[in-house]
Amino acid sequence: MSTTGLYQDEHLEINLPQAMVSVDEQRLILTRKEFELLAMLSANEGEILPRNVLLDRIWGYSEEIRTRTLDVHIRRLRKKLGLYGDSYIQTIFGVGYRFQRFREPRALISYQSPLFAATA
Amino acid sequence: MSTTGLYQDEHLEINLPQAMVSVDEQRLILTRKEFELLAMLSANEGEILPRNVLLDRIWGYSEEIRTRTLDVHIRRLRKKLGLYGDSYIQTIFGVGYRFQRFREPRALISYQSPLFAATA
DNA sequence: CACATAATTTACAACCTTTTTACAAGTTGG
DNA sequence: CCAACTTGTAAAAAGGTTGTAAATTATGTG
Numbered sequence: 001m002s003t004t005g006l007y008q009d010e011h012l013e014i015n016l017p018q019a020m021v022s023v024d025e026q027r028l029i030l031t032r033k034e035f036e037l038l039a040m041l042s043a044n045e046g047e048i049l050p051r052n053v054l055l056d057r058i059w060g061y062s063e064e065i066r067t068r069t070l071d072v073h074i075r076r077l078r079k080k081l082g083l084y085g086d087s088y089i090q091t092i093f094g095v096g097y098r099f100q101r102f103r104e105p106r107a108l109i110s111y112q113s114p115l116f117a118a119t120a
Numbered sequence: 121m122s123t124t125g126l127y128q129d130e131h132l133e134i135n136l137p138q139a140m141v142s143v144d145e146q147r148l149i150l151t152r153k154e155f156e157l158l159a160m161l162s163a164n165e166g167e168i169l170p171r172n173v174l175l176d177r178i179w180g181y182s183e184e185i186r187t188r189t190l191d192v193h194i195r196r197l198r199k200k201l202g203l204y205g206d207s208y209i210q211t212i213f214g215v216g217y218r219f220q221r222f223r224e225p226r227a228l229i230s231y232q233s234p235l236f237a238a239t240a
Numbered sequence: 241c242a243c244a245t246a247a248t249t250t251a252c253a254a255c256c257t258t259t260t261t262a263c264a265a266g267t268t269g270g
Numbered sequence: 271c272c273a274a275c276t277t278g279t280a281a282a283a284a285g286g287t288t289g290t291a292a293a294t295t296a297t298g299t300g
Binding site: 151152153154187188189192193213214 | 275276277278279280285286287
């Protein structure tokens with residue numbers, strides 16, 4: 001996301017200054033925490049945000065606090081993002097989460113190494 | 121809304137200098153407070169106006185004053201705006217209110233994942 | 241593979257905010 | 271002074287937000 005606080009791609013539009021988010025032209029109603037979470041993630045597009053950083057910045061929680069609150073909020077956010085939820089918000093196992101720009105799904109390409117090709 | 125103090129769309133027309141508001145060509149009779157509220161909101165189209173700002177600017181109330189006056193006036197205003205009341209004046213939970221331009225409702229698009237499409 | 245750890249998911253309860261209704265006091269104009 | 275209108279408040283009802291618990295599923299490691 002740029003420093004203007006705007007993000008836009010084929011499906012998703014985020015306007016941080018105006019606190020507006022749309023998916024496929026459809027306005028999304030986010031709660032404050034959901035919005036803060038998406039804001040923080042998308043403002044750092046492509047960067048991995050560790051759990052403890054998110055919990056600190058958004059909740060003010062220190063490391064000692066054991067909670068699943070972040071996970072649940074991630075879930076709610078993904079759900080509201082609909083079809084694309086999982087594609088925009090990636091889980092980095094054991095570390096945190098990352099927002100990534102939408103990428104058109106590509107057909108998978110098979111590769112058969114000539115080295116191991118069966119001989120007729 | 122522009123700096124001219126005019127707002128107009130498919131259904132609603134607001135003329136601040138002349139203090140005239142119409143919905144679907146029908147003149148609306150607003151009380152002073154209702155008008156001030158709509159004026160302030162519409163003059164800041166798209167912007168979230170926090171409760172405390174509205175209460176300060178329109179009522180001169182400081183933060184300490186606990187009152188539901190704003191909510192009740194919002195209600196009366198929405199009611200006079202008729203069918204579109206809720207669409208023009210959005211509630212930002214825990215924050216305030218926002219005036220937004222009318223948006224034609226869009227038809228929802230169904231999506232059938234090819235992965236789960238029934239095979240004929 | 242078995243185990244430990246992490247994340248996902250669902251459901252729920254507590255808490256807080258807004259909405260709605262009704263009423264009473266205040267105001268205005270004839 | 272009366273009638274109609276405006277305004278603010280109280281209180282109940284409705285609704286939204288948030289964190290947690292707990293069961294389930296996924297992931298990584300030896």
